[in-house]
Amino acid sequence: MMRLRITTGYAGAVTAVIVSLFTNFSLAGELSKDPGRPLPSTVVVQAVGPPAPVRVAQAAGAPSSRALPPSAGSSDAAQGGIAVEDLLLQKGTITMDDWIRIKGEEEYKQADREKRSDLLEEWKSKVEKLPILTDKVNFGLNALQYLYTHQNAHVAEGKSQDNISIRRSEFLFWGKISENLPRWHALYEFQSINLSNSTPTGNSSTAAGTATAATFFRETYIDYRPVLAWAPNLNYIRMGIFRMPFGIFTETSGGLRDIISSPYLTSVGSGGARDTWNGVAPKNGTNGAIDFIHERDFFIDARGRIGNRLEYAVGLMNNNNYQANATGANAPKSFYSRTRFLATDVSWVSFTVIAGETNNANSNINGRGKGNFDRYGIDFRYTSKLLPGLMLQGEYWQGHDGANQTTVGTPANGACATQSVCGGDGAPGVQRRTWYVYGKYLFTDGLLENFEPILMYEQFDPNTTVGNDLYQRTIVGLTYYFENMPPKIQSKVQINYEFRHHSGNGPGFVPDPTKGVGDPFAQNMLLVQWQIRYM
């Protein structure tokens, strides 16, 4: 009933306002044709008093226009700084009771609005403190890659030479706690390859059971900045597992790589059992899988930049890959350092040294022996500012592996237990060498906009003292970028064709050149990969 009365009151009031405004606007419209004509006093409807729109006469007891509250709350129609209900009251269209009732309603509404506003402010302040909005916790898709490959190399019965896989499905979490803890980082890999169907029931501290390293655990580290004023000269101390600062490719995220395959410096040669020829394995360190520069490890290092032109990283690593927890993290440690001289902000030359000792027992890195271990590398990148879109990059590495190099999962403890697998007890230490260079050009306009051709050549020599053991590869590629705003966003499709050649595993150990048979590193390969990266 009350609502009905209010509604009726509002309807009457609005009708009166429309009529009176229509009258006023009509008059004003006529008057505006003659600006010199004086405004008649009848324009302002009034009961008593002088004809001034800001000082209208009023019914007895009604508030004067000056005494009226601000019209902010009277949003219905505030014309000329006077509220509608005040105007109606002044015109006598509504009674004082109506006026009071309308004002009461408005005050109630205003209070309600203020209450809502306070609530919103309260929630806003709460939301602003959420870790996800304060850079303390972030989430991103590092790389989601769908890969198709075709190779004429021999495959087992029941398998296809057309291979479909999820190359990477990497989710990244990171954040900044404070200036002294500028970054924490964790990366998980959910790819469809290398999955294990066994439940881990043992580890380095358990005598029996199945030791399994789940593949989704890839990276995790903490950065600690001891003194803010020392940065960037000593920017932070990093501890954990991450891509090692060895050259360029090793440290480049999988979602930002320009070719699909990893270069031979990361891994080359057949995995699993080492190659044999008529049951004989060459004892020259050239056969089997070799992970010359491994990508990730347990480490602690210090990093910084001096004079805006020199970056450095110097530290100590466990030297048994990121799965070391499965077999024991306490491998012989190795020292490493990298100094990078920046010619410009995006072009540089850098030098890397790794030195220490390795043990082939419980190794998680293929091709490592027992004894002294070292690596020396030089790398460069030239990103042209004269010809934007052009980039050249290369790395050259050389290093020594101790005796009796073995493959992952092969029992060894200095000596070689299974000679046909380890490469033979007494296999000497080897000096290895590899290099690659590639160039690419990104078209930024025209018909070929967002297309990027790339050409790469590389060599890997597993034993510099032995002939007929060279791996060679030429990669011709074309990339199309759907979105390209690195390092945050990069969605693309890549097509690579690899011309592969493998000389053999030393004199007398030449791979069968017949297509579809033998060494996959001697057979060409086609790769097509779709990628999304967003963070």
Next chain:
Amino acid sequence: MTAPMIRFGLAAVLGLFFSACGSSALFQANVLKDVDNDFDFSVWRASPNAVPGRKVQLGGRIIQAEPSNGGVVIVGEQLPIVEHPAYGPSSSGRKRTGVYEFAFLYPGKIESTALTAGNRFIVVGTTQQAKVVSVEGASKTEPYLVAQCVHIWKTEGREISDFPEVGAGYYPLEENTYCATGK
């Protein structure tokens, strides 16, 4: 000590030497000449027409950039320029209240990737009368200056100090200085 180790040691020493020589400022000395080091942004923001013709250096973050006659008008949020952990405009300090927007005209060409929202910049220019600009569809009267030179870091919203270790790998931060012709 083996010969390779000696060679690499020498390389490191040479790198240090070159780095010491190569320490570079963002702008040439003549660009920074007559810059008002006591310029108070908040006062200018409150009274944008009070101090026309003053040469200033301001750091900030790009909110939007629109091509204009003979150049590009950039609307930015002013940020303090810090020395540590990396030199440049930073928003990692304590939370600020108030409005810090301003606009400037760079009378020249800048490639589109440098004008991405979130990129950090330091601009050297001369204050002008306030100007009405459209920011995300709304007309605003912003304090305004005409740039002589601007240095842009392509951070895309991140802090300068986040680079080069960003996004699960090494990614160098690209930065460039742009100076108007004849300036």
